[in-house]
Amino acid sequence: MLDSPLKLHPSVALRPEPFGALAYHYDNRRLIFLKHPTIVDVVKDLEQHPDLQATLSAHGIDEQQWDNYDKAICSLIESDVVVAR
Amino acid sequence: MTALTERMKDGLDAPICITWELTYSCNLSCVHCLSSSGRRDPKELTTEEAFRVVDELREMQVFYVNIGGGEPMIRRDFFDIVEYATSSGVGVKFSTNGTYIDAATAQRLAAMDYLDIQISLDGADAATNDAIRGEGSYDTAMTAMRHLKDAGFGEFKISVVITRHNIAQLDEFKAIADEFGAQLRITRLRPSGRAVDTWEELHPTLDQQRTLHQWLLGHGENVLTGDSFFHLNALGESLPGLNLCGAGRVVCLIDPIGDVYACPFVIHDEFLAGNVRNDGGFAAVWRTSNCFTELRGPQSAGACASCGSWDACQGGCMAAKFFTGLPLDGPDPECVGGDGEYALASAGAIPRPSGDHSKPIAVQLGRRSNA
Numbered sequence: 365m366l367d368s369p370l371k372l373h374p375s376v377a378l379r380p381e382p383f384g385a386l387a388y389h390y391d392n393r394r395l396i397f398l399k400h401p402t403i404v405d406v407v408k409d410l411e412q413h414p415d416l417q418a419t420l421s422a423h424g425i426d427e428q429q430w431d432n433y434d435k436a437i438c439s440l441i442e443s444d445v446v447v448a449r
Numbered sequence: 450m451t452a453l454t455e456r457m458k459d460g461l462d463a464p465i466c467i468t469w470e471l472t473y474s475c476n477l478s479c480v481h482c483l484s485s486s487g488r489r490d491p492k493e494l495t496t497e498e499a500f501r502v503v504d505e506l507r508e509m510q511v512f513y514v515n516i517g518g519g520e521p522m523i524r525r526d527f528f529d530i531v532e533y534a535t536s537s538g539v540g541v542k543f544s545t546n547g548t549y550i551d552a553a554t555a556q557r558l559a560a561m562d563y564l565d566i567q568i569s570l571d572g573a574d575a576a577t578n579d580a581i582r583g584e585g586s587y588d589t590a591m592t593a594m595r596h597l598k599d600a601g602f603g604e605f606k607i608s609v610v611i612t613r614h615n616i617a618q619l620d621e622f623k624a625i626a627d628e629f630g631a632q633l634r635i636t637r638l639r640p641s642g643r644a645v646d647t648w649e650e651l652h653p654t655l656d657q658q659r660t661l662h663q664w665l666l667g668h669g670e671n672v673l674t675g676d677s678f679f680h681l682n683a684l685g686e687s688l689p690g691l692n693l694c695g696a697g698r699v700v701c702l703i704d705p706i707g708d709v710y711a712c713p714f715v716i717h718d719e720f721l722a723g724n725v726r727n728d729g730g731f732a733a734v735w736r737t738s739n740c741f742t743e744l745r746g747p748q749s750a751g752a753c754a755s756c757g758s759w760d761a762c763q764g765g766c767m768a769a770k771f772f773t774g775l776p777l778d779g780p781d782p783e784c785v786g787g788d789g790e791y792a793l794a795s796a797g798a799i800p801r802p803s804g805d806h807s808k809p810i811a812v813q814l815g816r817r818s819n820a
Contacts, residue, residue, distance in 0.1 A: 377538070379463065379510040383456040386465065388512035390563060393540065395465065395512070399453055 365434050365441070366420075371411040371449040378404065387445050396443050403436050407446060454692060457699055460745035463509035464735060465699045468713040469502070471530065472519040472705050473806035477546055479571075479582045481610060481644040481651060483714055484704070486519040487808035492706040496526040498726065502703065503534045505731045513540030513563075517713075519705065519806075522549040528557075535563040544569060544608060546586060547593025555596035559603070567606040567634065568594055573621035577614055581651075594629045606673065609635045611661065612651040619664050623672070634673035640772040640782075641714040642802055648773070658785055659684060680765035680781045683758035694767050697722065697744035701735065709734045711744055714768035717803050751778025758786060765789075774799040 474489035542565035572578030575587035626633040640648035676690035696711035707725040723734035765781025774796035780788035
């Protein structure tokens with residue numbers, strides 16, 4: 365997914381919380397927990413960059429951790445929080 | 450216990466799930482009503498005050514609210530409040546007995562966005578349901594569901610409170626839900642409201658709880674539970690959902706007069722955190738009330754500390770303990786390890802819920818028959 369252009373689903377709202385954020389999908393009425401503040405920043409910023417790896421790099425995230433972020437984003441794609449653009 | 454669940458115990462900046470009872474007025478008198486509803490409270494929030502509550506929820510980014518009562522559709526401004534909420538980005542799920550959903554209303558509801566409906570049904574047949582909810586209430590609910598289906602509302606919810614008498618009907622409830630293209634939601638009976646007097650004869654037996662646990666595991670996330678059966682996790686495999694009491698941490702109740710309680714099942718002064726009419730409104734109650742701050746603090750396992758199942762069940766439901774006269778730091782009255790029954794034998798006095806809005810019992814002054 366690293367080279368895919370992505371964005372936050374337009375029907376998803378994010379609410380900051382001490383652990384990261386709470387995401388609510390207005391279309392399917394599902395609540396999803398984003399369990400780390402950095403993943404929240406990345407998700408919010410996806411649309412500003414050509415693809416996922418450009419976003420990660422812009423946020424200064426160590427390349428060794430990209431796999432973990434890739435997995436986290438994949439699960440957010442499964443729950444329709446993040447979508448292709 | 451995950452790190453996330455640990456965080457939730459400290460409370461969130463805003464609730465995830467708010468129950469908002471719009472009125473204590475109700476055309477039914479269910480024997481297990483959690484809010485002892487029947488008569489309207491004259492101090493009910495006005496339409497304007499209700500709008501201000503919605504404004505606050507929007508500002509706090511509360512994504513949706515569970516509206517109930519009483520029967521919320523009795524309020525003349527019911528649609529005004531619901532439409533104000535959904536157009537503010539605060540989704541609405543409302544619980545109703547279905548009395549006021551005719552064909553035209555079903556069409557109106559079906560045309561609305563961000564709206565979900567929960568029809569209450571406590572028996573898969575009229576006899577079982579009506580014994581709890583009153584004569585004719587089964588037919589009323591089924592008629593409302595038919596209207597919703599015909600109007601193309603989509604997937605609404607059928608909400609069942611599990612009792613000793615309907616627990617054998619789980620598969621039948623599921624079949625009814627499937628027939629209407631609805632989703633089944635089953636929740637736990639708490640000894641709250643009028644159920645303070647009926648819980649003892651209605652709550653499921655230990656054997657029935659074991660059956661329920663297995664049934665829930667078999668149906669996974671297709672059947673909703675409001676995470677209300679986490680005390681069953683002590684039986685072994687954990688059910689999906691948050692394994693904790695969310696009272697004052699992630700959930701709360703706003704009652705018809707604006708009083709804020711820790712959860713819908715503890716309408717009692719002990720758990721009253723404040724009122725939305727006071728300075729600072731709902732946000733101040735959620736963020737700074739002593740009651741909620743205390744609930745977010747470390748909780749003692751008390752008599753359960755030496756039990757190997759504590760991590761699995763977290764001592765169960767606070768409301769269930771409170772309204773059966775049990776200490777809050779001890780076993781749930783329906784503890785699946787059997788400790789609850791033991792504790793109940795020496796329970797203290799049972800507290801009475803704060804308000805009783807039940808309708809006076811109608812005395813039949815019939816003419817004496819000469820026959």
